[in-house]
Amino acid sequence: GEDVEQSLFLSVREGDSSVINCTYTDSSSTYLYWYKQEPGAGLQLLTYIFSNMDMKQDQRLTVLLNKKDKHLSLRIADTQTGDSAIYFCAGISGGSYIPTFGRGTSLIVHP
Amino acid sequence: DGGITQSPKYLFRKEGQNVTLSCEQNLNHDAMYWYRQDPGQGLRLIYYSQIVNDFQKGDIAEGYSVSREKKESFPLTVTSAQKNPTAFYLCASRLADSSNEQFFGPGTRLTVL
Numbered sequence: 001g002e003d004v005e006q007s008l009f010l011s012v013r014e015g016d017s018s019v020i021n022c023t024y025t026d027s028s029s030t031y032l033y034w035y036k037q038e039p040g041a042g043l044q045l046l047t048y049i050f051s052n053m054d055m056k057q058d059q060r061l062t063v064l065l066n067k068k069d070k071h072l073s074l075r076i077a078d079t080q081t082g083d084s085a086i087y088f089c090a091g092i093s094g095g096s097y098i099p100t101f102g103r104g105t106s107l108i109v110h111p
Numbered sequence: 112d113g114g115i116t117q118s119p120k121y122l123f124r125k126e127g128q129n130v131t132l133s134c135e136q137n138l139n140h141d142a143m144y145w146y147r148q149d150p151g152q153g154l155r156l157i158y159y160s161q162i163v164n165d166f167q168k169g170d171i172a173e174g175y176s177v178s179r180e181k182k183e184s185f186p187l188t189v190t191s192a193q194k195n196p197t198a199f200y201l202c203a204s205r206l207a208d209s210s211n212e213q214f215f216g217p218g219t220r221l222t223v224l
Contacts, residue, residue, distance in 0.1 A: 008151070030211075031210060031211055031212075033212060035215075040218070040220070041217055041218065042115075042117075042201055042215035042216050042217045042218050043154075043201065043203075043213075043215040044215070045212050045213075045214070048210055048212060088153065088154070092211055097142055097159065097161055097205070098156065098159065098169075099211075099213060101153050101154045102153060103151065103152060103153035104153050
């Protein structure tokens, strides 16, 4: 089955850009997602990208997809303290009901 | 407003007791899921259901049971057979449209004393 890998921690200074990286193994993944989880809460979908896209931008968020290297990244511009959370990468293959989640990256934003 | 609700937010039980966690959605989604989250381990799938009256085991189903008698509801029972039940439990649902994204509830934190 699919494996999704993420680094566990990222620390940035407020106002800088954050880049969270993710690698996956299943080349048939059709959708790739980024979710945000604040402490003690459920997961909130931030954005997703279809496999035939290379980039998607939504306000401060930019998703880059390199299908050749099976690498996905989430860039957060002008990172704020409210962005401190755990960010999960997930992928799903066409026809599947079960997405595969990474272990999550804890983003810490300090003044 | 449409969404997924989980209750209670916090649950305390004595060891050896069964406990049922509630999950309700009014999004008209067909598929529903239960995940367990432990620190540093991400999300692990317990059970999922694609349609009413049908459900499948996930990766860590032992010690858990579910039912899907109504489209809106997917309760999870944590039985006394679950060796380490203290965790954060997340319910999700999904509509089979073009983006296939999951919507998550706020979670239930279960502590077994």
